[in-house]
Amino acid sequence: MSEKNIISPENLVYEKTSVMTDRVLHYCPGCGHGTAHRMLAEVIDEMGIQGETIGVAPVGCSVLAYYYFDIDMQEAAHGRAPAVATGIKRVFPDKYVFTYQGDGDLAAIGTAETIHACNRGENILIVFINNGIYGMTGGQMAPTTLPGMKSSTSPRGRDVKTMGNPLKITELIAQLPGTYFVTRQSVHAPANARKAKRALKKAMEYQKLDKGTCFVEIVANCPSGWKMTPAQSNKWMEEHMFPFYPLGDIKVPSE
Amino acid sequence: MKDLRLMKGNEALAEAAIRAGADAYFGYPITPQSEVIEYLMRENPADRTGMQVLQAESEVAAINMVYGAAGCGKRVLTSSSSPGISLKMEGISYIAGAELPCVVVNVVRAGPGLGTIQPSQSDYFQAVKGGGHGDYKMIVLAPATVQESVDYVKLGFDLAFKYRNPVMILSDGIIGQMMEKVELFEQMERSTEEFEWATVGKKPGKNSVVVTSLQLQSEEQEKVNLRLQAKYREIEKNEVRFETYGCDDAEYLFAAFGSCARITRKAMEMAREKGIRVGLIRPQTLYPFPVDEVNRLASKVKGILTVEMNAGQMVEDVRLAVNGQTRVEFYGRFGGMIPSPDEILKALEQKIIGG
Numbered sequence: 001m002s003e004k005n006i007i008s009p010e011n012l013v014y015e016k017t018s019v020m021t022d023r024v025l026h027y028c029p030g031c032g033h034g035t036a037h038r039m040l041a042e043v044i045d046e047m048g049i050q051g052e053t054i055g056v057a058p059v060g061c062s063v064l065a066y067y068y069f070d071i072d073m074q075e076a077a078h079g080r081a082p083a084v085a086t087g088i089k090r091v092f093p094d095k096y097v098f099t100y101q102g103d104g105d106l107a108a109i110g111t112a113e114t115i116h117a118c119n120r121g122e123n124i125l126i127v128f129i130n131n132g133i134y135g136m137t138g139g140q141m142a143p144t145t146l147p148g149m150k151s152s153t154s155p156r157g158r159d160v161k162t163m164g165n166p167l168k169i170t171e172l173i174a175q176l177p178g179t180y181f182v183t184r185q186s187v188h189a190p191a192n193a194r195k196a197k198r199a200l201k202k203a204m205e206y207q208k209l210d211k212g213t214c215f216v217e218i219v220a221n222c223p224s225g226w227k228m229t230p231a232q233s234n235k236w237m238e239e240h241m242f243p244f245y246p247l248g249d250i251k252v253p254s255e
Numbered sequence: 256m257k258d259l260r261l262m263k264g265n266e267a268l269a270e271a272a273i274r275a276g277a278d279a280y281f282g283y284p285i286t287p288q289s290e291v292i293e294y295l296m297r298e299n300p301a302d303r304t305g306m307q308v309l310q311a312e313s314e315v316a317a318i319n320m321v322y323g324a325a326g327c328g329k330r331v332l333t334s335s336s337s338p339g340i341s342l343k344m345e346g347i348s349y350i351a352g353a354e355l356p357c358v359v360v361n362v363v364r365a366g367p368g369l370g371t372i373q374p375s376q377s378d379y380f381q382a383v384k385g386g387g388h389g390d391y392k393m394i395v396l397a398p399a400t401v402q403e404s405v406d407y408v409k410l411g412f413d414l415a416f417k418y419r420n421p422v423m424i425l426s427d428g429i430i431g432q433m434m435e436k437v438e439l440f441e442q443m444e445r446s447t448e449e450f451e452w453a454t455v456g457k458k459p460g461k462n463s464v465v466v467t468s469l470q471l472q473s474e475e476q477e478k479v480n481l482r483l484q485a486k487y488r489e490i491e492k493n494e495v496r497f498e499t500y501g502c503d504d505a506e507y508l509f510a511a512f513g514s515c516a517r518i519t520r521k522a523m524e525m526a527r528e529k530g531i532r533v534g535l536i537r538p539q540t541l542y543p544f545p546v547d548e549v550n551r552l553a554s555k556v557k558g559i560l561t562v563e564m565n566a567g568q569m570v571e572d573v574r575l576a577v578n579g580q581t582r583v584e585f586y587g588r589f590g591g592m593i594p595s596p597d598e599i600l601k602a603l604e605q606k607i608i609g610g
Binding site: 050051052053054056057064066069070071072073075077080083084086087088090091092095112113 | 278279281307309311312313315316317319320321322323324325326327329331345346349353454455456457458459463464465466467468469471
C-alpha cells in the first residue's frame with residue numbers, strides 16, 4: 001500500500017495565527033480562555049493591526065495574557081484595566097486598544113472603572129470573560145455567580161439574601177449612551193466561537209469610527225472552579241448560565 | 256524677555272505642566288489643589304500643545320490612566336491632596352514596579368482621615384518611605400515657593416525619565432494656595448521620542464513590549480528588586496538637593512523643608528538679631544535625603560531643631576543622618592496649624608540652647 005502525503009498547502013485547513021505566541025497556555029484543560037484568546041488574535045491578524053494594537057491584561061486567570069498575544073501589552077492593577085486603556089487611548093487615539101478582563105476584575109473591584117470608561121464612551125474594546133467564579137484564586141464567589149451556585153466562599157450555594165444577586169453588568173452598561181456595540185457570546189462550540197469572532201471583529205473595527213465603547217461579553221466555563229469535567233462544564237453552562245445570561249446582541253449600532 | 260507673573264501656586268504648577276511639554280494630565284478634584292485641573296480645563300492645552308486633560312471618576316482611575324499613558328512613554332502627571340494620594344498609592348506602587356516615569360503632585364492637607372483642608376506636612380513618611388506596598392522609592396521634591404513648584408515640574412519630568420521612576424512633588428496647602436511672583440520657563444515642545452520600553456505598537460522583527468510589575472518566580476522578582484535598589488543607590492548618589500543658610504558660623508542648626516522652612520528662616524534671622532548663631536538646612540529632595548550634609552553639619556553644631564508641620568516625621572531622617580553626633584529635638588504644629596517664627600525661636604531656646 002502506497003503512502004500519500006497530504007501535508008501540502010492546498011490541504012491546509014487550519015493555521016495558528018502569528019499574533020499568538022508559541023508559548024504553552026497555562027489555562028486548565030477545557031477552559032474557554034484559550035479559544036477566546038485565539039478568536040481575538042485572529043481578528044487582529046486578519047485586520048493587519050498587530051503593530052497598531054495595544055492590549056491591557058487584568059488580574060485573574062488571564063493576568064498573563066501578554067504571554068500569548070504577540071502584541072504590545074500592559075498589565076493593569078486589579079479592576080483598573082479600563083482606566084489604563086483610557087490613558088493609552090487618550091495619548092494614542094489612532095491605535096487599537098482593548099482590555100481583556102474576567103468577572104471579578106470587571107464587575108466587582110473594577111465596576112467604577114468599567115462603568116465610567118463606558119459612560120465616557122472611551123473608544124476602546126472591552127472583552128469580558130464571564131465564568132461566574134474566581135478561577136485564579138481558587139474558586140471563590142464572583143459578582144456573576146448564579147443564585148444557589150456553590151463556590152469556596154459560598155459553600156452552601158450563593159444566598160442572594162446575604163450575598164447579593166448576580167450582577168448583569170453587560171445589560172447595565174448597554175444602557176449608557178457611551179457604549180456603541182454591546183453583545184454576549186460564547187466560545188464553547190465551533191459555531192459559537194465563529195459568532196464570537198465576528199462580534200470581536202466588528203467591535204475592533206468600530207474603533208475606527210470613534211463612536212464609543214464596544215463591549216463583548218463571553219460567557220465561559222471554568223471546569224476547575226466549577227469542579228466538573230470540561231464536557232460537564234459546557235453542558236452546565238448551557239443549562240444554567242445561558243438562561244441567566246442569554247447570548248446575543250444587546251445593543252447594536254442604529255444605522 | 257523674562258515671563259514674570261503673579262500667580263497662585265496651583266495655577267502656576269498647571270501652567271508649568273503645559274510648558275514642560277506634558278502629554279497628558281489625569282486628575283480628580285480635591286481641596287486644596289482643585290485649581291490645577293480647573294486651570295488646565297480653562298486653558299485647554301489641547302489647542303496650545305496637544306496635551307490631553309481628563310477629569311477621572313476617582314483618584315484610583317486617574318493614577319491608572321497615568322500608568323497607561325506613561326507605559327506608552329508619554330510625559331504624564333496627576334495631582335491630588337492627601338486623602339486622594341492615599342487612593343493613588345496602589346497605582347504608584349505599580350508604576351514604581353513597572354518602572355514607568357510620571358510626576359505626582361501632592362498638595363498636602365492635614366490628616367488622618369478626611370482631616371482638614373488646611374496645610375500640613377504630615378504625608379512626609381508616605382512620600383519618602385514608599386507609601387504603597389513593596390520595596391520602592393519615589394524621588395520626592397519639596398518646593399518652598401511658587402517658583403520651585405514651577406521649576407520642579409520640569410525637573411520632575413527630567414528625573415522621572417532619567418530613572419524611569421515616579422517623582423512626587425510634595426507641596427502643601429500654603430504653596431498651592433498663595434500667590435507669589437514667578438518666572439515661567441519657555442514653552443517646551445512635546446517629545447515625539449519612542450522608547451523601547453514603551454507600548455507603542457509591536458515593531459516588525461522586534462519582540463512585543465510588555466509593561467508589567469508581575470513576576471511569578473521569586474528568583475525573578477528578587478532580580479527586579481535588586482535592579483530597583485541599584486537604581487535607588489544611583490539616585491541617592493546623584494540627585495541630592497538642598498539649600499543651607501547661615502551654616503558657616505552656626506552653633507546651632509534648624510532643619511526644615513517646604514513652606515515650613517520659610518517660616519523657620521524668619522526664626523533664624525530673629526535669632527541672629529539676638530546674637531544666637533543658628534543656621535538652617537532645607538532639603539529640596541526629601542528622597543534622596545541630604546544625609547551627608549546633615550551629618551557634616553551635625554559635627555559642627557551643639558544641637559539641631561527640626562521644625563515641621565506634622566508630629567515629627569523628617570526628624571527621624573535627621574536623627575539617622577546625625578547618627579548620635581549631637582542632640583536632635585523636634586518642634587511641630589499640626590492639624591492645619593502653622594507655627595510662627597516666635598514659637599520656633601522659643602522652641603530653639605528652650606529645647607536646644609537651654610535644654
